[in-house]
Amino acid sequence: MSVAPTAGTAPSSPAVHRPRRSWWRIDRHDVLWLIALTLVAGALRFGSPFFLDIFAHPGSAAPVSAWGIGHNYQDPSLPGLGKPNDIAPNSPFVFDELYFANDAHDDLLGRDYFDPEPPLAKLIIAIGIKLFGFNSFGWRFMPALFGTALIPLMYLLARQLLTVRFFAIAAGVLTAFDGLTFVESRTAVIDIIPITLVVLAYLLFHLHLNADTVARRRWMIVLIGLALGLAISAKWTTLAAYGTIIVILGLRLILRWTRYDGATGGIALLSLALLPAVVYGLSFLRYLTITHGITNLPQPALSFTAFHFNPGAAWTEIAEWHRQTWLYHINLKADHIFYSPWWSWPLDFRPVVYYYTGKGLGIDQTTGSALVAEIFNLGNPLIWWAATFSLVGIAASLPTLIQGYRSRRDLDPAEAERTDLAGPLDQAFIGAWLPLALVPRGLFLYHMLGGLPAMFLALALALTYLRSLRGLMPGLALRLSGTVPAYAYLVMVIGFFLYFYPLWTGLPLTADALNSHVWFAFVKPWPNWCLCYWTSPG
Known part of the structure; x- marks a missing residue:
């Protein structure tokens, strides 16, 4: 997301070959952080919810137990919030798993369905169903895998953006312990898949910009086109990242901060203009082998034959x-209890309840109250509020940064890096968020997912700046450092994660404990929202 050349380097074509480790800007300490963050994130996403039996039942043989992503949340009394479906009555779904898990299963079976999202994410979910069966573990496996991969990708991206390791650590921690990325990773809904592919594309883009040989630069631009094509094939909202990369690269070429020879320029043009479209078209290959009611075309063979020998019919299928x-998205007028306006998302308003039940969970042993369970997709408030504040601060400081940009060579290299990163972060966030204001249909908080990488990086940048502060307390011989507050904030983020953990995983709680997470409730004339929590049904 960086526009300017790396501080202290000339904006010329790469010439000197460096070890791959130097190009990726990682050493053994980074490897240890990557392993630790990935293992923690993977355990939380695949193993949650965890039960600390050592506290609840000290005499238990198992001090810790877990349900894992394969747990069958089931309550037939609430349609749409964990309702078993006629297609698979023994396999309950959570929220829109009802659609996407069945769509992925239909892809495996060759059955017709219509879903107003590109096909790739369902095909990826189908891999887990093929490996583990049509059950909750099977359809949640690939989203959990992609959600886990998001954390090391964010770490590696941050290492490319800034040479300060703490920036990458903060980005990884914020991504791992956010509530929305956590819930989306543990549910067979498609959004976590395209966002992970977008972060991969951004990582490849900065590897391309930082490449030290022509061969590396060319390979990276090809892989960028491939990653962008895969992302767009999973969800159209990723076009925002495609546009951001094109704008940043275009500015760098105009300002001659990036220079291509003729061959590299041609490869870049084909990779960014043609390759994503080719990948997007190829993602429909499975779709073309299934008869669809919206076109009533004759049944093709279950092979690529129909695509090769009847291209006119294939084009008609895809065009239809x-x-x-398009008609679905612009004409959808159905009301939904969890719709929220686009401007409210950065403030973490109006989370969506994915699951709720108050039956069959037993009694709390301490209070004697009945237990209830809920899953909702709230972002970690400590992250979202501070990240929004960081982005606003960056936007407010942009005129000053632009005005003083000519003096960039006089800046400390670390300060120059932070300055270079500020504007593109706002651009990436606004590109992912603001276009949704034009969408005529109702939208949900999870549509903010595309802006989260920029939010995490903006907050990580603010914490990195805080960590760099040094000075004396006025009037006292006391030296102050921002290191402790910066790390303390990350610890607080983990604390908030633990506080909301039961409501992100469906851990049974009493109604009083559940309602203790209602921090602010708005009444008319404000919309019927609760900040951080929606009052449970019943």
């Missing part, structure tokens, strides 16, 4: 799907 999808 796009027409129907």
